[in-house]
Amino acid sequence: MITLQDVAKFYNEGRPNEVRALEGVNLALARGGVTVLKGPSGSGKTTLLSVIACMARPSAGRVAVAGEVVSSLPERYLTELRRTMFGFVFQRFNLIRGLSVLDNVLLPSVPLGGERGAVAARAMARLGALGLAEKAQMPVEYLSGGETQRAAIARALINEAPILIADEPTANLDGHLTGRFLEIVAGLKAEGKTVIMTSHDPRIWGAAGVDRVVVLEDGRVVEGGA
Numbered sequence: 001m002i003t004l005q006d007v008a009k010f011y012n013e014g015r016p017n018e019v020r021a022l023e024g025v026n027l028a029l030a031r032g033g034v035t036v037l038k039g040p041s042g043s044g045k046t047t048l049l050s051v052i053a054c055m056a057r058p059s060a061g062r063v064a065v066a067g068e069v070v071s072s073l074p075e076r077y078l079t080e081l082r083r084t085m086f087g088f089v090f091q092r093f094n095l096i097r098g099l100s101v102l103d104n105v106l107l108p109s110v111p112l113g114g115e116r117g118a119v120a121a122r123a124m125a126r127l128g129a130l131g132l133a134e135k136a137q138m139p140v141e142y143l144s145g146g147e148t149q150r151a152a153i154a155r156a157l158i159n160e161a162p163i164l165i166a167d168e169p170t171a172n173l174d175g176h177l178t179g180r181f182l183e184i185v186a187g188l189k190a191e192g193k194t195v196i197m198t199s200h201d202p203r204i205w206g207a208a209g210v211d212r213v214v215v216l217e218d219g220r221v222v223e224g225g226a
């Protein structure tokens with residue numbers, strides 16, 4: 001469902017401070033799989049995740065999502081594609097303080113419109129499945145770390161995007177909550193979602209539900225490539 005052909009990403013291209021963050025990356029990620037991007041700090045994991053999720057344009061090469069070549073699409077199409085195809089869970093979760101859990105979950109659905117009652121019902125169903133139904137009206141700043149993460153996952157899923165993107169999703173979680181996160185990922189996989197995440201966490205690399213570990217070094221895929 002996602003293919004990368006000879007993808008490169010350079011920052012500050014042609015300047016003395018040029019960084020070759022990705023080079024010669026070939027990958028084909030199947031629909032419904034759980035993939036982890038692993039590698040030393042600075043190896044290009046976040047950059048690769050951004051290119052896959054159409055948040056960063058490759059400097060060279062071709063990226064296709066669900067059969068559509070996205071690497072050359074104009075920005076206005078990419079914005080739409082990001083909203084409909086991808087849900088994002090960031091390391092710091094990026095929830096908006098002062099807003100309730102439910103309002104945070106609903107935020108990404110606003111630009112897509114849709115009947116508000118139906119969207120709210122979907123949000124509540126997802127919060128319920130993640131054990132957060134009773135916290136729906138609570139301001140997010142009162143949530144615990146694990147609850148915050150689950151709220152971020154509910155928000156990432158509100159538009160029913162088929163692909164969940166997560167950057168170091170367990171970096172701020174203890175062992176128990178990491179286990180809980182892996183159960184949630186297994187549930188998403190059973191729903192047919194594709195999950196792509198970066199992780200430094202050995203508990204994630206070896207987890208039962210993880211189908212593939214792609215190892216990066218100096219911007220190149222050295223293991224688990226196409």
Ligand SMILES: Nc1ncnc2c1ncn2[C@@H]1O[C@H](COP(=O)(O)OP(=O)(O)OP(=O)(O)O)[C@@H](O)[C@H]1O
Nearest residue numbers: 011012019021039040041042043044045046047048
């Ligand atoms: N916006 C940017 N401008 C210039 N260089 C950048 C930018 N973003 C990333 N880089 C550089 O690109 C390289 C790859 O960075 P990236 O964040 O993708 O690595 P990473 O493997 O995710 O690292 P970490 O595990 O530390 O998060 C690094 O050398 C980094 O300094």
